[in-house]
Amino acid sequence: MKQKSFNPGIKVTIFFIFFSILFFFLGLWQIERGQNKQEVIDLFDSSIKAKPSIFNKDSYKWQRVYTNGSFDESQQILIDNVIYRGRVGFKVFTPLRIQNDARLLLVDRGWIAKGSLREDIPDISIGNSFNELSGLLVQPELGFVLSDDLISELWPKISQTQSLDYLSKAYNNELYPFILVAEPTYKDSLTYMEVIPTNMLPVKHYGYALQWFTMFLVLCGMYIYFGLKNKTYEK
Template sequence: MRFKKFNPGKKITIFFIFFATTFFLLGIWQVERGHDKSKIIEEFNNNIKKNPSPLSEESSKWDRVSVKGFWKGSKQILIDNAINTGAAGYKVLTPLKINGTETFILVDRGWISQGESRNVLPNIEIQNEYAEVNGILEDPELGFVLSENLVTSNWPKVSQTKNLEVLNKEFEEQMAPYILVADPTLKSSLAYMKIVPTNMTAEKHFGYAIQWFTMFIAICLMYLWIGFKKNEE
C-alpha cells in the first residue's frame, strides 16, 4: 500500500505554526475571559438581592450598601454621552458627605435628558439636605474616550468618563474610592438606568472563542491539504 508523502515546505510550515498558535491561544483567552465574566455577573446578581449593609472599609465593588449623609449640590458632575432608551443625556453624580466623617462619596442619582441644546446644561439642582442612600458600589474603568480634555472647568462639570481616578481629582475634599449607584427609590433620584456589570457578556466571549477555534481548525485542514497536494505535483 502506497502512502502519500506529506511535504508542505518550510515557508508554509512557518506560516502555519504562527497562525495556528495565534488562533488557538486567542480561543483559549476568550474562553478564560468568558469564565471571568460569568463569575462577575454571578457575584453581581447575588449582591443586588441582598439587604444593604452600612458602608465600611471592607466594602468592595458590587456590594449593596447604605450611606447616610448630606448632599453637596454645588459640586455635581454630569457624565456625557449617556444613552437611555435611544435618547441622549447625562448621568448625574452628586457628592454626599458621609455622616461622622470628612469623606464624600459620589452618588449616581440617575439619568437626565440632554435637552434641546448641548450648550445649555439641564437643571440638576438639589438641596444640601440629609439623605439615606441605598445602592450598589461601582468602580468604572476609564474606557474609550474621544477627547483629551476629559472634564470641563466650571461647576457643574461635564465629564467624558465615569472613572474615579479622573473624577476625584476635581475635588479638594477627601473622596471615597467608589461610586454609589442609588436605588430608583431614592427621593432625589432621576431616571434609573440598569447597571451593566460588564462591557461584554460571557456568551459573546464564548462566541468569539468558537470563531477562533474554527479558524484554527480551518488552517490545520488547509495545511494538511497543501502538504499532500504539493507533494502530488
C-alpha cells in the first residue's frame, strides 16, 4: 500500500518561507498605502469644499486660503514639460510678496503653451500691482526629472521640478513651504489645471494587494503539492 508523507525538503521550505512572507507583507503594504491614499482624498475633498481661510503660519496642505500682496514678475519660474490636453507647455510660478512678511509665497498661475522653439519664452507678464487672490495650498514632490540640471540660470528660470527644496535655491528670500494654486476666477490666471491629490487611486493599491495575496496562496498550494509528491513509500 502506498502512503504519502509531507517532506518538501529543506531548500523548498526555505524558498517557501522567504517568498510567502514577502508576498504576504507586500499585500499588507499595498492595503496600507490604499488606506493612506483614501485619507488624502478625503482630506482633499473636504478642504476644497470649505470656505477660504486667511493664509498664515498655521496654514496646511490642501487648505483653501486667501491672501494679498504684490507679485514680482522679474523672478518667475516656468515648470517645464507640463502636458495639458495633449499639448506641451509650462506651469507658471510667480512669487507673491505678502505685506509685512519677508518670506515669498509661490503662486501657481496656471498653464501656458510652449512656443514653436524651445528658446521661445511665452509672455507671462503680470505687473507688480497689489493683488488679492485665493487658492489651494499644495506641496509638490520632486517627481520624475529629465535632466540633472534642474533649474536654468537666467530669469525667468525654467525648472524640471516643482519641488520647493530646489526652487527655494533660486531666491534670496525664504519661501513658504507651499505653492498656492490660484483659483481660475483670479483675473491674472492662465489656463487652470485641476489639482489631483494623488497619482494613484486607492482601488489600484487594493488591486495590487489582491495580486500579492493570490501569489501567496498559489505558493502555499505549490508547497503542499511538492511536499506530498516529493516522497512516497510502500507499506
